[in-house]
Amino acid sequence: MPHTTLFESGGHRNILFDDFAAGGHAVQANQHLIVHNGAGMILDPGGHKVYSKVLAATFQTLGGAKLKYIFLSHQDPDIVAATNGWLMTTDATAYVSALWTRFVPHFGLDSLVEKRLLPIPDEGMKLDLGGQDLLIVPAHYLHSSGNFHVYDPISKILYTGDLGASINGKNTEVADFDAHIPAMEGFHKRYMASTRALRAWVRSVRGLDISIIAPQHGQYFTGANVKRFLDWCDSLECGIELLEPIYKIPS
């Protein structure tokens, strides 16, 4: 099963699965797997159109390791729609913002598994993966009101969900940051809810030692482009700050 290894050292691996192309109008989405010391976490596994392929790739990549966590950065269908299948076919525990634990079951969570969908408190938390803490970092309103990122201190990868997303159809490393801006600017201005939220996030994560920023759609940032992306976010006006004071009523 083709995939990109973003990091590998000792018993620690960070895998980006190759695009499973949900097809049609479905937006391209990345699925990431973190493995540490025999335990795995799948991030934003996606919906029904890719479920069986992502599940097969996950089991194959895990080898003898066991899936421990299903991390859901927020409540969108391209992230949570197949949560029931993941909970039915594994013993893993799913985590989503406490704002969304009573909404995700509307995608059809079997009563046998719904107790394995657990809330992340607003302030974030740590999750122990095979003896290594992963940090669940608040990123509220970027774009969902209950929204989290994952920071892996071993690989120094920050997984940012929809933040950093690009829609040019590629899922490789960004080569030229300036040339990449048009692929993400419109999305961020409209989908990210607020400039204030974006700046709070930049201030929060600047203290982390980040080698890769890996979004759920499109290309990822490495090397000097990590700082370029943080600086770009710091200066971007988005969301409600761009609203006109009144809507024109359709006539």
Ligand SMILES: [Fe+2]
């Ligand atoms: Fe989303």
Ligand SMILES: [Fe+2]
């Ligand atoms: Fe998304």
